[in-house]
Amino acid sequence: MIAREAKVLLEVRGLQVAVAGVEIVKGIDLVVRAGEIHAIMGPNGSGKSTFAKALAGHPAYVVTGGGVLFEGRNLFELAPEERARAGLFLGFQYPVEVPGVGNSAFLRLAYNTVQATRGKDELDPLEFDDFVRGKMKLLDMDPGFLDRSVNDGFSGGEKKRNEILQMALLEPRLAILDETDSGLDIDALRVVASGVNRLFTPDNAMVLVTHYQRLLNYIVPDYVHVMEGGRIIKTGDKALALELESRGYDWVMEEYRARVAA
């Protein structure tokens, strides 16, 4: 679904990010347009998740260089909640458990906050209940999860479904899904992938951060980026993902080192 004239949603220029004083992301350039699906792949420790968390505004991830425009606005001038309200969504690799906060109340609070920002009507608890149950059905989620605390005692797969449910409710312009496939069995992966595909439109975009090619069998990316050492060292199309699957990452790194040395 690549359309060259499509609106640019995210523009990353020379982004550098440090965690606890150590630079992890060392200069990323990336342009994401409406209607595109990008996959960011790479070995563990390559900086994929750091990049994702910095975009969402995690306070421990300090931007030390470069900049990011989100729909033309300087992303780093926005607090995490302002980014969410502006339409940026991060699906967490490890969704956080919040004992004592009911999932249903939390989902409604998040939904209504974002709706209010968009000038749309908020839903009362009864209306919301109907609405959220409909969305849960699409994700094959047990409505019993509404009555529990946020992610508290959920299995890995349940947590990931809860993330996609939040994405379905918040209808972001740009969703960054950080290792959403990890910890999912094949059935859960299919359900989650079909949920993501259903939410994808020509007006929004997805960035899938993933370690494995598996997810990309179900969600077909327009671009595949390989990250290593805090940089994107290669960009290709979905064929690249398959090649990585069969050949591993070493050849990309060697190719990159040769290019840099030249």
Next chain:
Amino acid sequence: MGEEEAAGMSTAVAAKHPYVEALLKGCTELPHSPLSWLDGRRAAALERANALTIPTTREEEWRFTDITPLTRIPFRPGRSAPRLTERDIARFETPEAAIRLTFVDGVFSPELSATAGLPYGVLVKNLAAGLETHCVPVEPHLARHAAFERDVFAALNTCYLRDGALVIIARNQDCPTPVHLLFVAAQKEIASYPRCLVIAEAGSRCTLIEDYVALGEDAYFSDPVTEIVLGDGARVTHVKLQREARSAFHIATCAVALGKDAEYASHTVTLGARISRYNLSVVQQGEGARARIDGLALVSGRQLADTHSFMDHARPAGKCVQLHKCIIGDAAHAVFNGRIVVRPGAQLTDAAQESRNLLLSGTAHVDTKPQLEIFADDVRCSHGATVGQLEQEQMFYLRSRGLSEARAHNLLIYAFGAEIIDRIPVPSLVAQLGRTVLEQAQTAA
């Protein structure tokens, strides 16, 4: 003031401590009871009160809790209470509790009490009257469980023993609605000595709400003692709400005795008082008894809230689950000392204690101390304590879904308290306390 009772309690040896002596002024004017055993116990308590002093931080049990501010105010006993109307106490009513005893400044108020249509096998009345009608079941228990030998505040209360709540649930009876014991502070500089005796006979069930409230903001002193006896297989849920005025002093003692297979659940919520102390001791007198001990202290400003609990596994196969939580704002101070003793022979004891504390400011302070003394080998005992600020990861997660920083902050404080509050089996209290936590969270933000 009242005429000198010729028959006044006459063991008027000079007290060792001038402040105790001042507090005792008036107790010698109380009339003798026709019950010689009761007179004997009061005289013994007076003797101990005279011998004891106001504890200082040099004593291990009071190391973290300096009560000298109490001794700067000359409290006097409340001989008579102002007449209040239903409207004065309407905001403290608990709709679920059809049965209520109300005490104003420690004095029983029949007009504000509701004991009509008590179910079969349930007795709820003023202790002073109950002593005349139910002396036989009361005698083995009153002032028998709450030890006053080394505790000046329990001794003082026992010296003044007169009005109070008497609850007796007969064998295998079930009290269908909660019993609300409402202690209202109305006048300033009054010392009141509320007393409760609850006897849940074998196989009976009941829910108590022991509730301390104030009409004003003036300083006063509450010194309550509660004794709860659970017969074999009895089940008692005990909600204690301490919502005294924020300039008041509240030093409470509660002693619980558990029969075989009895089940006791304590839900203590501490919100008020300038300085408060709660001494809760639970003795497992029969095999297989179970206790859940929940506590939540929510303090701010310059409040100090101290909870000392003592779970005594004197018999085998007991189970105890304790969770104590503190939310501490401003320059407030919370203290928790959780002592668990497993006596020799109390095999198969299963005890788990957790103390979790949330500091909302750089000047908030908590002292938490588990104290496990285990003298049996086949037992499972665990304890843990955490002190922290709000979880950064939780804050970020909520904010990443569009919630403002303040909203996320309040929600997490609420959630921290909700774990305790939600287990109170009285829906109107759950809702009310939930709102209180949210309000306090907002002022701490």
